[in-house]
Amino acid sequence: MDFPLTDPFFWETVIQGLLFGGVLALLSLGLNIIFGVIDVVWICYAELIMIGMYTIYFLYSDYGVPLPLAMGGGVLVVAVLGAALHHFIIRPILHTEPINQLLVTGGVLFFLQGFATLAFSVEFRNLGVSFGSIEAGDMYIPTTRLLAFVVSLVAVVGLWLFLKRTYLGTAIRAISQDRDVMPLMGVSPRKIYLVTSALGGGLAGLGACLLVLLYDIHPAIGLTFGPITFMVCVMGGLGNMIGGFIAAFIFAEFIALGGFYAEIEWGYVIAFAFFIVMMFIRPQGILGTKN
């Protein structure tokens, strides 16, 4: 093997990792905002993404809806689903032990996975949309991945502006800082939670828009992306969006370089093992402060 720094394949791998990091960052965004505000982990988060992917697929392939509109539909469906998930399932047990909320969404995970298997069968579906790839020197970079990367950067900035600059965003941040005092200031946590859930769902839908371009759709796809999304959020410090953003890139590079030097599974093994070790070194997340 060449010295890696002069090997174009090495750099291609690094860039692929960077682009994959963008996707992971976007995926972790919705989960992070839900956790930061409502203090709930949606174990079924990746299954919501799957439903979004199916929505886009069927709108586009079976009903001939133009792709951007289909994607808008996907985002909308998942946003409504997120709000419904909160209203009907999480809210009734919000006062019980936090782990119950995590487990109840696990039930939703099975439900959605079973539903997808029943309704759409286990076959792999592909949207069949490709934007080709960009050639830079000796490297090939798929346009879709580049697009995914850009979209996730835009989404992160957009979300940040929303939280900082709007009244609703300020209310959401306030609730996440002190959920006991805010009701006294005239902010209804119930409403804010519902909005946040819809927002988290919408971000999952946005993730679906990108994944649908990159991967085949099948009912178990959530199990592929679920764990890694949780790990990214936890390593960044659950609720800490900037931390999650950085963690996404660390993870993605582990996976990409693991795939470069050995096999892709080794990349994942190392990334997960690294996650476990990091949990012991910095349980509050890479950017977290000890409280």
Place this chain on the structure above:
Amino acid sequence: MTVATVFKAVGLLAILAFPALGFSDYVLHIAISILLWGYIYTGWSVMGRFGLVSLGHGAFMGIGAYVVTMLWNHAGITPWIGIPVAVIVSMAVGFMIGFPCFRFRITGHYFALVTLALSEVVRLLIVALRDYTGGSLGVTPVSVISADNPSSFLAMQFSDKVSWFYIVVAVWVIGLLIWRAVDRSMIRYAMEAVSQEEDAAASVGVHVTRTKLIVTMISAAMTAVGGAIYGQYQLYINPETTSGIAISLQIVFAAIAGGMFVQLGPTVGAVITLLLTETLRQTVGHDVHGLDVMIYGAMLVLFIIYMPRGVVGRLIDAFERRSETPGTPGQARPQPGE
């Protein structure tokens, strides 16, 4: 001899007499599966009932199944030695993950997600070591049994279901006894104190980390044995059916559905989930995939919202409420959410 003892004796005799009733292999297979999974769920609830919600038991099951099969296939070491090795490995892994978690007070969501990562690490390791483990395609323990030689004690391979039935009954009973031993030991009181208020428990002399570790390692060892037996019984294992997030969640939910605070709860969880799957398969047929998973998921949601103590826990509550004098509130025990 109390009434309870008589019940237990009659129940156990009924179970032991079950194969003599001449059921088909299919019915026996269901019974074996229920008892084996009931045992694994019981193993999970040994720690789960104290608020140590592990989503990583797929890791221990995978270790049990694969260590035993790998030792047999590659080194010719009998499962009778392989199982103790797997138990030691799983306890070591339980210690490795548990010690830092408990030392650094990683609890609740974080504990669940760290253990979830562990079960994914084990699943991916099995896939990555495909040269030895067969990867995603799974692996079959090298078979030494044939039509002429239907069973091998040394290889722990038996072709008749009745032998397996009795092996699994024995394992299940031992599992229940371990559950009860923990239930009646000081560990239980210590853990209950810890799950209420860790600092207060530590201040009255509970060694928090050590107590949690003991419970975790017992649970890990039980699950590893379950995984090993599963592999020997099915004579086929693959990473998806023995480890990873799906199997970990299955273990957690069945234990919760049945009721993890009661000795027979996890077994009832196994009965509910397996009978549901099998009934649907028999009535709706093979073509309708996913319906069982869907109903199962919906049931779990309803269970966690409406009866977090599970079916058996709920029945016991209802029974106790009725036997109390009317007018007294029936909250006999603290709900897990309090």
